[in-house]
Amino acid sequence: MNSRAAAADPANDYVFRFDAPLEPVIFGGAANLHGWLLHRDGNPINGLRAVMQGPFFRKEILAARRKRKRPDVSAAFPHLADAEASGFLFELRLRFGRNQIKFQVLDHERTWRTFSSASVVAVPLTLLTRTGFSNVQRFLILYLRQLFAAARSGHETFPSPDQVVAFSAATTSRVDLFATSKSNLFIVEIGELVAAGFRELGCESTLHLDVMPDENPPEGTMQIVVTPHEYYNLFLTEKVSRQRARQLTQNVHLLCTEQPETGWFASNLQWGVHSLGVVDINPLGVAAYRARGLPAHQLQLGYHSILAHPNAPPHPERRLDLTFLGSMTSRREEFFAEHANFFARHQCHLRFVPLGFAKTKATRSYLSTEHRNELLSDSRILLNLHYSELKYFEWHRMLVGLANGCCIISETCKGYGTLVPGRHFIMVEPESLIPACEYYLAHPEECENVGHAGREFIETELRQAQTCRAFLQEIENKGQAPGLLPLDAPAVPLTQELRQAIAAQTRRLLVQALNQDLRNLLGKGTKTEKPRPSSATSTASEQQQQRAAVVRQRAAYRTRLAQQEEERARGKQVVHLHENRASTKCESPKLSVLITLYNYAHHIDECIDSIARAAEQLAEAPEIVIVNDASSDNSLTRALHRLRESELPIRVVNKQFNTGLADARNTALRFSRAPYVFMMDADNLIYPGGLRQLLDVIGSGDYAAAYSLLCRFRGTPTNRVGLLSYFDFDPQILVQYPYIDAMAMFRRQTLLELGGYDNELSQIGWFGWEDYDMWLKYAQADLPVGFIPNTLCLYRHHETSMINTTNLFESDLVHHFMNRYGDLLDRFETRATVFGVDRKKTGAFREAKQLPIDDELPRWKQASSVRR
Numbered sequence: 037m038n039s040r041a042a043a044a045d046p047a048n049d050y051v052f053r054f055d056a057p058l059e060p061v062i063f064g065g066a067a068n069l070h071g072w073l074l075h076r077d078g079n080p081i082n083g084l085r086a087v088m089q090g091p092f093f094r095k096e097i098l099a100a101r102r103k104r105k106r107p108d109v110s111a112a113f114p115h116l117a118d119a120e121a122s123g124f125l126f127e128l129r130l131r132f133g134r135n136q137i138k139f140q141v142l143d144h145e146r147t148w149r150t151f152s153s154a155s156v157v158a159v160p161l162t163l164l165t166r167t168g169f170s171n172v173q174r175f176l177i178l179y180l181r182q183l184f185a186a187a188r189s190g191h192e193t194f195p196s197p198d199q200v201v202a203f204s205a206a207t208t209s210r211v212d213l214f215a216t217s218k219s220n221l222f223i224v225e226i227g228e229l230v231a232a233g234f235r236e237l238g239c240e241s242t243l244h245l246d247v248m249p250d251e252n253p254p255e256g257t258m259q260i261v262v263t264p265h266e267y268y269n270l271f272l273t274e275k276v277s278r279q280r281a282r283q284l285t286q287n288v289h290l291l292c293t294e295q296p297e298t299g300w301f302a303s304n305l306q307w308g309v310h311s312l313g314v315v316d317i318n319p320l321g322v323a324a325y326r327a328r329g330l331p332a333h334q335l336q337l338g339y340h341s342i343l344a345h346p347n348a349p350p351h352p353e354r355r356l357d358l359t360f361l362g363s364m365t366s367r368r369e370e371f372f373a374e375h376a377n378f379f380a381r382h383q384c385h386l387r388f389v390p391l392g393f394a395k396t397k398a399t400r401s402y403l404s405t406e407h408r409n410e411l412l413s414d415s416r417i418l419l420n421l422h423y424s425e426l427k428y429f430e431w432h433r434m435l436v437g438l439a440n441g442c443c444i445i446s447e448t449c450k451g452y453g454t455l456v457p458g459r460h461f462i463m464v465e466p467e468s469l470i471p472a473c474e475y476y477l478a479h480p481e482e483c484e485n486v487g488h489a490g491r492e493f494i495e496t497e498l499r500q501a502q503t504c505r506a507f508l509q510e511i512e513n514k515g516q517a518p519g520l521l522p523l524d525a526p527a528v529p530l531t532q533e534l535r536q537a538i539a540a541q542t543r544r545l546l547v548q549a550l551n552q553d554l555r556n557l558l559g560k561g562t563k564t565e566k567p568r569p570s571s572a573t574s575t576a577s578e579q580q581q582q583r584a585a586v587v588r589q590r591a592a593y594r595t596r597l598a599q600q601e602e603e604r605a606r607g608k609q610v611v612h613l614h615e616n617r618a619s620t621k622c623e624s625p626k627l628s629v630l631i632t633l634y635n636y637a638h639h640i641d642e643c644i645d646s647i648a649r650a651a652e653q654l655a656e657a658p659e660i661v662i663v664n665d666a667s668s669d670n671s672l673t674r675a676l677h678r679l680r681e682s683e684l685p686i687r688v689v690n691k692q693f694n695t696g697l698a699d700a701r702n703t704a705l706r707f708s709r710a711p712y713v714f715m716m717d718a719d720n721l722i723y724p725g726g727l728r729q730l731l732d733v734i735g736s737g738d739y740a741a742a743y744s745l746l747c748r749f750r751g752t753p754t755n756r757v758g759l760l761s762y763f764d765f766d767p768q769i770l771v772q773y774p775y776i777d778a779m780a781m782f783r784r785q786t787l788l789e790l791g792g793y794d795n796e797l798s799q800i801g802w803f804g805w806e807d808y809d810m811w812l813k814y815a816q817a818d819l820p821v822g823f824i825p826n827t828l829c830l831y832r833h834h835e836t837s838m839i840n841t842t843n844l845f846e847s848d849l850v851h852h853f854m855n856r857y858g859d860l861l862d863r864f865e866t867r868a869t870v871f872g873v874d875r876k877k878t879g880a881f882r883e884a885k886q887l888p889i890d891d892e893l894p895r896w897k898q899a900s901s902v903r904r
Contacts, residue, residue, distance in 0.1 A: 049076055050075055050151050051073070052074070053072060053298060053301070054297060055070040055426075056069075057426075059156065060155075061156065062128075062156055063181055065130045065159065068125060069128060071123070072109045072124065072299060074113060074116055074119060074122050080118070081143070081144075082146060084124050084140070085148070086139055087137070087138040087140060088131075088135050089136050090133050090136065091133060093131045098128065105120060105121060109299035114273075119299075130160070133158065134158075135155070135157070136154075136155055139153065161173050164176070168556065169550075175545055175546055179542065207256060207512065208257070209239060210256060210257040210258070211240070211257075212242060212250075212259050213230060213231050213259075213261075214248075215244075215245055215262040215267055216245060216266060217245045218394055219266040219394055221405065224243070226337065227243040228243050229342060230337075236340070236499075236500065236501035246271055248275065248284060249287065251286075252287070258511075260315065261289070264303070264307045264308070265294065266394065272284070285307055286311070287312065289312050290304060290307060290315065291335060292314055292315065292325070293316070293321075293432070295423065296321055305330070308325065312331075313331040313332065313333065314331065315333050317334070318334075318428065318429060319522065320428055320451040322334045333507060334507070336431075336498070337431045337432060337500065337503065338499045339498055339500060343409070343436050343439035343440075344439040345409040347413070348413035348414075348441055351441070351483065354415060354416050356411070356415040356416065357382040357383045358383075358416065358473060358477075359384070359386075359442070360384075360385070361408070362388065364391065364762055365391070365423055365424065367425070368421055371466065372745075372759060373747050373757060373758050376747035376830070378470050378473070378474070380724075384825075385415065386745060386825045386826055388401075388825075389401050389763065398768065401769065409436070413441070415440075415442055416480070417444075418434075418437035418442035418445070420434065420437075420444060421466065427449045429446075429450060429452040434452075435494065437490075438494050443462065444462065445472050446463050446464075447463070447464065447465065448464070448466075451524065453522055454498065456525045458527045459489055460490040462476070464530070467542075470541075474537070475537055482531070596695050597795060600691075611689050612692075613689055613707065614676060615686065616680060618686070619685035619687050621685075623709070624709065626731075627712050627713070627714065628708035630713050631717070631718050632697060632717050633662055633664045633700075634664075635668060635669045637669045640675055643721060646830075647684075647722060647727075648682070648684060650722050650726050650727040653724060660684055660685065661689065662704075665699075671718070676688055689703055697717075697804075699793075699795050705784065712731060712784065715778050715779060716779045717832075720830060721753060721830040722829045723828050726829055731781065737820070740786045741821045742780065742781045742821065742824065743779070743780035743823060744827065744828035745761055745762055745825060745828065746759065746779060746827070746831040747827045748833040749832060750833045761779075762775065764823045767815035767860060770811060771857065772867045772869045772870065773872045778807035778810070793806045794806055797809060809853075809856075815860055850873050854870075854871075
């Protein structure tokens with residue numbers, strides 16, 4: 037391998053971005069740097085590494101983790117085959133002091149070339165970790181980062197290069213905007229908003245969908261392509277060659293809406309060099325394009341009546357305490373899981389949408405403009421948490437919130453222009469978002485005042501017609517370079533009470549961290565399961581052992597199920613029913629809570645306690661049906677003890693044979709008596725309002741089932757690690773991968789008519805896939821399913837995931853689901869994954885019954901655990 041550095045500038049050959057900039061000071065010494073890198077001509081990349089050196093240590097070399105899925109980059113560069121797996125992760129562990137870092141790529145000629153460099157100071161704080169105070173270390177890292185960020189913050193002018201090519205423009209009387217119907221809905225809405233602004237200004241203006249711009253537009257006509265990375269990739273390059281597309285671009289401006297340093301931003305760059313100029317809705321984007329030598333202007337989004345619901349109720353009458361709208365990212369998932377208790381206590385609407393494809397009117401998980409405006413007009417607070425570490429002001433989302441009178445509470449951001457933090461919206465550090473929300477919910481008049489001030493400001497000072505006029509005036513200053521971008525307005529101080537609440541939150545976090553460390557040192561801390569190697573990372577020998585274990589396990593299930601049916605056919609009793617006095621008196625309950633129990637004696641009490649708390653909010657007590665699937669621990673003893681002690685109607689069904697989760701659920705279904713059933717496993721929990729809210733939804737609508745967001749936890753419920761069931765019921769997403777858990781409410785009769793849960797899956801060896809199969813049945817039958825976008829349940833996360841066994845039997849899995857649900861799959865556009873497996877492998881499945889067991893693990897999001 038050649039280790040020499042190439043003389044040529046790699047920037048000419050590669051396009052890359054880091055998802056977030058590397059901070060100049062790294063407290064804790066650890067930095068995980070995500071990003072992506074591509075060769076412009078599609079040449080292979082053979083390696084990535086970081087070379088680190090400092091005054092107190094010798095050179096160190098760290099290899100990056102490569103070929104990570106980047107659907108955003110794939111969408112931005114559809115013509116490059118490697119774009120989908122262009123992601124990387126540098127897990128930097130820096131030494132104390134200043135670190136000089138070079139990021140290098142091993143090119144197609146196997147030469148290491150530096151594509152980026154950085155100089156950072158690291159303060160590792162490793163002494164705290166070595167002495168057992170790891171939680172205190174994490175707290176200090178967070179606290180020091182905030183202090184350092186506050187010290188560095190200032191209202192600096194955005195950069196503008198010395199020489200920028202001037203726009204050539206005449207007096208504009210007509211503005212034609214171009215977008216594609218395949219774009220995300222909010223992109224089309226931005227185009228309609230800008231067109232409405234130009235019309236209010238007196239120009240003729242139309243948004244054209246799926247129409248090509250004129251190569252020679254009439255005099256006085258301006259042509260603007262809205263969000264070029266979608267327009268070109270999803271429409272124009274499918275109609276004409278890329279060379280012809282570049283020719284058509286020569287007389288258009290490109291209106292960009294994406295954050296700098298993303299794949300979509302980079303895609304805009306490649307078209308921007310052929311255009312009249314780039315226009316961006318955010319000054320951060322304008323600055324980034326100018327820094328790369330492109331002529332760029334800002335077209336500020338502003339108020340127009342199309343953004344607001346016409347009949348917004350007064351703040352005190354608004355139904356929702358808080359709303360969040362945004363794509364699902366790991367950063368957001370972690371935040372909403374951490375604060376699940378807060379959201380569960382309030383009326384919240386947490387609307388997540390998936391990445392990787394455009395959300396159109398056919399995407400059920402994405403709200404229409406009318407539905408979104410109605411939702412925000414009924415919300416007191418609109419919460420804003422950034423997509424990534426970039427402090428980018430999401431103008432469109434924030435503007436819609438302001439137009440509907442929401443009190444916007446956002447983490448620290450840049451590029452908000454003339455809006456005044458503390459007056460028109462509230463801006464705090466991420467760790468202070470929940471205290472700020474609690475404060476404004478407890479002070480409804482102040483919450484309403486902020487919402488009113490924000491709406492009044494944009495209606496009078498930031499109208500779309502005004503911003504369109506400013507844009508045209510700057511464009512038509514012929515021969516003059518674009519001026520400096522506006523400063524962000526200084527913030528108004530928060531109220532003293534809120535500042536005190538934030539300070540108190542900081543003290544509580546420190547005390548919690550210290551207490552947890554002391555408990556761990558004394559041996560009283562929470563013990564968590566050690567991660568087990570997955571079939572994607574284990575050795576060939578370990579994979580063979582895993583396969584053999586699963587084969588034995590599925591053979592045992594098959595045998596026991598056959599024995600059970602033989603015994604039943606002979607008239608022998610294979611289940612035994614126990615019930616308390618409350619159950620015998622309760623002949624027709626409205627709701628049955630069905631609990632499957634297998635070796636969870638240490639969890640069943642906590643599970644029943646959570647149901648009892650939830651039952652207090654119901655008009656009628658629910659019956660609880662516990663099915664003990666021949667547990668080998670004292671699960672049955674604990675269940676019978678609760679049956680005797682509880683005032684709730686409880687039935688315990690004891691099975692003679694351990695036949696798996698599907699059969700246990702079907703047994704519970706047969707012994708239940710209510711028209712509605714709530715399904716859960718004995719190690720999971722439900723929040724107090726969960727049963728009531730789900731029953732209200734399924735009982736008041738025409739829904740066959742209903743579910744909510746779930747919060748995953750490990751060990752204890754306070755150790756929350758993520759979310760499940762995070763999207764609305766959307767067959768378009770469901771055929772790609774499983775994302776909905778079994779913890780949901782169903783109409784009992786519908787479950788029975790669908791045949792119940794599939795016993796065949798566990799016999800094949802796909803433990804944990806019964807839930808996915810059931811939801812696919814609902815999608816195939818076009819049954820309506822309700823969704824409550826708030827966290828109502830807690831799901832215990834186990835390290836042994838169903839993904840391990842799935843990877844061993846991918847071929848069988850895809851064949852099984854293709855045979856059953858192929859017609860459902862055919863309804864939708866081709867995506868990267870099919871039934872949780874990489875689509876690229878599905879073609880090979882038609883040629884061979886089994887792929888090698890060390891095939892790459894599909895990287896779909898799934899946290900369901902093996903219950904047997």
